[in-house]
Amino acid sequence: MNDEVELRLKRLEDRIEIEDLIARYGPVVDSGEGTALADMWARDGRYRVGAEHDLVGAEVAALTEIPGHQAYLTRGCGHFLSAPTIRIDGERAQAVNHSMLVLRDGERFVVERLSANHWEFVRTDAGWRVEVRRNELLTGDEVARSLLGEAALGW
Amino acid sequence: MNDEVELRLKRLEDRIEIEDLIARYGPVVDSGEGTALADMWARDGRYRVGAEHDLVGAEVAALTEIPGHQAYLTRGCGHFLSAPTIRIDGERAQAVNHSMLVLRDGERFVVERLSANHWEFVRTDAGWRVEVRRNELLTGDEVARSLLGEAALGW
Amino acid sequence: MNDEVELRLKRLEDRIEIEDLIARYGPVVDSGEGTALADMWARDGRYRVGAEHDLVGAEVAALTEIPGHQAYLTRGCGHFLSAPTIRIDGERAQAVNHSMLVLRDGERFVVERLSANHWEFVRTDAGWRVEVRRNELLTGDEVARSLLGEAALGW
Numbered sequence: 001m002n003d004e005v006e007l008r009l010k011r012l013e014d015r016i017e018i019e020d021l022i023a024r025y026g027p028v029v030d031s032g033e034g035t036a037l038a039d040m041w042a043r044d045g046r047y048r049v050g051a052e053h054d055l056v057g058a059e060v061a062a063l064t065e066i067p068g069h070q071a072y073l074t075r076g077c078g079h080f081l082s083a084p085t086i087r088i089d090g091e092r093a094q095a096v097n098h099s100m101l102v103l104r105d106g107e108r109f110v111v112e113r114l115s116a117n118h119w120e121f122v123r124t125d126a127g128w129r130v131e132v133r134r135n136e137l138l139t140g141d142e143v144a145r146s147l148l149g150e151a152a153l154g155w
Numbered sequence: 156m157n158d159e160v161e162l163r164l165k166r167l168e169d170r171i172e173i174e175d176l177i178a179r180y181g182p183v184v185d186s187g188e189g190t191a192l193a194d195m196w197a198r199d200g201r202y203r204v205g206a207e208h209d210l211v212g213a214e215v216a217a218l219t220e221i222p223g224h225q226a227y228l229t230r231g232c233g234h235f236l237s238a239p240t241i242r243i244d245g246e247r248a249q250a251v252n253h254s255m256l257v258l259r260d261g262e263r264f265v266v267e268r269l270s271a272n273h274w275e276f277v278r279t280d281a282g283w284r285v286e287v288r289r290n291e292l293l294t295g296d297e298v299a300r301s302l303l304g305e306a307a308l309g310w
Numbered sequence: 311m312n313d314e315v316e317l318r319l320k321r322l323e324d325r326i327e328i329e330d331l332i333a334r335y336g337p338v339v340d341s342g343e344g345t346a347l348a349d350m351w352a353r354d355g356r357y358r359v360g361a362e363h364d365l366v367g368a369e370v371a372a373l374t375e376i377p378g379h380q381a382y383l384t385r386g387c388g389h390f391l392s393a394p395t396i397r398i399d400g401e402r403a404q405a406v407n408h409s410m411l412v413l414r415d416g417e418r419f420v421v422e423r424l425s426a427n428h429w430e431f432v433r434t435d436a437g438w439r440v441e442v443r444r445n446e447l448l449t450g451d452e453v454a455r456s457l458l459g460e461a462a463l464g465w
Contacts, residue, residue, distance in 0.1 A: 001157055002311055008319050009163050015326055016170055023240040024306055027251045030271070030293070031304035076295035078253045078269045083238040083393040085333040096337045098388045100412065100419070102255065102269050104294055109255070109266035111419035114388045114412050116340070138340070139414055140386035149341035151334055156312055164318050171325055178395040179461055182406045185426070185448070186459035231450035233408045233424045238393040257410065257424050259449055264410070264421035 014088050017128050018121055022095060026079040032070075034061040042122055042129040049135045050143075076104030084119070087155045093121040093128065096151035099135065113137060116144040169243050172283050173276055177250060181234040187225075189216040197277050197284040204290045205298075231259030239274070242310045248276040248283065251306035254290065268292060271299040324398050327438050328431055332405060336389040342380075344371040352432050352439040359445045360453075386414030394429070397465045403431040403438065406461035409445065423447060426454040 021040060028036045038061030041047065047055045047063070055063060063069060084097035101113035120132040136144035176195060183191045193216030196202065202210045202218070210218060218224060239252035256268035275287040291299035331350060338346045348371030351357065357365045357373070365373060373379060394407035411423035430442040446454035 001160060005160055005311060005315055005319070008323070009160070009167075012167050012319075012322050012326065013163070016167065019238065020240050023238045023252070026237060026253055027240060027271075027303040027306040030253075031300045031307045033304060033307035036307040073300065074295045076269070076293045076299075078255075078271075078293050080237050080253050080255065080269075082336060082390050083329065083333045085330050085337060097333070098336055098340075098390050100388075100390065102266055104269070109269040109293075111266065111412055111421065114386070114390075114414070114419040116337075116388075138386045138388050138419075140384045144386075145341045145383065148337040149343060151337040151341075153343065153346060156315060160315055164315070164322075167322050168318070171322065174393065175395050178393045178407070181392060181408055182395060182426075182458040182461040185408075186455045186461075188459060188463065191463060228455065229450045231424070231448045231454075233410075233426075233448050235392050235408050235410065235424075257421055259424070264424040264448075266421065 011088065014093070014123075014128065015086060018086055018088070018093055018095065019084065021121070021128055021130070022081060022084050022097065022119065026081055029064065029069075029079050030073070030077060032064045032073050034064040037061055037064060040130055041133075042124060042131050045130050046132045047130075047135075048133070050137055072101070072103060076109075078102045078109075081117075084117075085151045087151075091123040092131075093123075094150070094155065095119040095121070096148060098138075116147040118147040118150055166243065169248070169278075169283065170241060173241055173243070173248055173250065174239065176276070176283055176285070177236060177239050177252065177274065181236055184219065184224075184234050185228070185232060187219045187228050189219040192216055192219060195285055196288075197279060197286050200285050201287045202285075202290075203287070205292055227256070227258060231264075233257045233264075236272075239272075240306045242306075246278040247286075248278075249305070249310065250274040250276070251303060253293075271302040273302040273305055321398065324403070324433075324438065325396060328396055328398070328403055328405065329394065331431070331438055331440070332391060332394050332407065332429065336391055339374065339379075339389050340383070340387060342374045342383050344374040347371055347374060350440055351443075352434060352441050355440050356442045357440070357445075358442070360447055382411070382413060386419075388412045388419075391427075394427075395461045397461075401433040402441075403433075404460070404465060405429040405431070406458060408448075426457040428457040428460055 080100045082098040084095040086095045103112045122131045235255045237253040239250040241250045258267045277286045390410045392408040394405040396405045413422045432441045
């Protein structure tokens with residue numbers, strides 16, 4: 001196969017794989033599957049949620065066991081993510097998107113959390129994995145806005 | 156053309172086509188176009204919405220004529236879907252995502268429904284079509300969570 | 311490279327580039343980066359928001375300076391867009407999707423706006439850019455629904 005064709009196919013396949021990885025987060029976390037959740041991250045990957053959580057490696061899998069998360073699951077919840085903007089550089093990649101945590105509230109649903117997300121990915125032997133995900137509530141302060149700004153500035 | 160190139164191009168094209176098909180659902184149903192809606196499904200395709208609806212074939216087109224749906228349209232509504240995770244196996248495919256029905260409520264909008272979706276697709280002579288879509292409200296019970304779990308478990 | 315391979319790769323790359331452009335809108339506008347915002351549009355591109363705004367060229371960059379937008383940013387906001395359906399025809403393209411403006415409201419968040427979007431793109435020397443974006447609130451009247459209907463009717 002022509003080298004240029006291989007390169008362009010690979011770039012497209014990388015993009016699709018990373019899109020799909022991000023798209024799995026909501027279904028995985030809302031079904032409470034901790035093992036599948038951990039498998040999205042690299043072995044020593046990290047998930048920082050504001051000042052609340054800073055999970056590394058096996059702690060990511062344990063996220064679904066946190067009492068707060070279990071309470072969301074039994075009440076009815078959806079982690080709803082927007083389509084990401086993605087930048088791939090060889091064996092590493094970044095993405096930025098929004099997410100909402102939507103909870104059942106009687107007969108309706110409410111938006112409990114609205115966050116900015118910055119993702120860093122690494123290509124492993126098993127495919128693309130999350131190396132660091134940072135999630136910050138959009139409360140109007142600079143922290144969350146600067147996460148989004150990384151995409152704004154064209155990386 | 157090289158067989159491997161053909162295979163990889165086709166896989167990417169299949170993915171994009173299925174993404175686009177899912178992305179059409181919201182615009183189609185919110186504009187009330189029943190014919191376009193039915194055209195998204197295979198001829199004998201099925202759309203199961205919890206215990207409320209189990210539509211087959213031409214009944215899918217009639218969904219937009221249901222009085223409840225007409226009331227949504229005149230009130231102001233959006234069927235808002237998240238980017239799906241997709242798995243393609245030859246002539247069939249599956250996808251999982253979240254959806255929200257957002258309704259106008261005076262000067263603002265409210266989340267009336269939050270659902271899990273599991274989609275099955277079939278490749279037809281006219282392109283990919285929905286064979287079965289299941290939609291379950293995320294009320295905290297096991298049914299909706301198990302739909303999402305199909306993606307969690309890596310299929 | 312085989313002509314057909316080039317054509318199919320280009321079509322896939324165009325699609326991905328337009329998806330990414332749309333996905334940048336939320337992060338860019340929520341981080342308040344007017345220059346990055348203007349760079350998403352063609353030089354004389356246009357952004358029509360209902361009867362409220364009809365911005366052309368440099369006015370698009372100034373959108374982030376509007377007092378109403380600044381108030382959203384300091385309060386905490388997210389412009390949350392759904393994955394688009396896209397149609398590409400040579401040097402031009404169209405897309406349709408939904409968007410929500412979600413605002414902080416004390417400890418929670420509310421959906422302040424729910425809109426239909428119709429996008430027109432043009433291929434420039436610097437890549438794909440927005441030529442016209444129309445955004446209409448989904449209040450139940452025909453205007454917003456007809457924007458969505460453009461995708462419903464298969465273009």
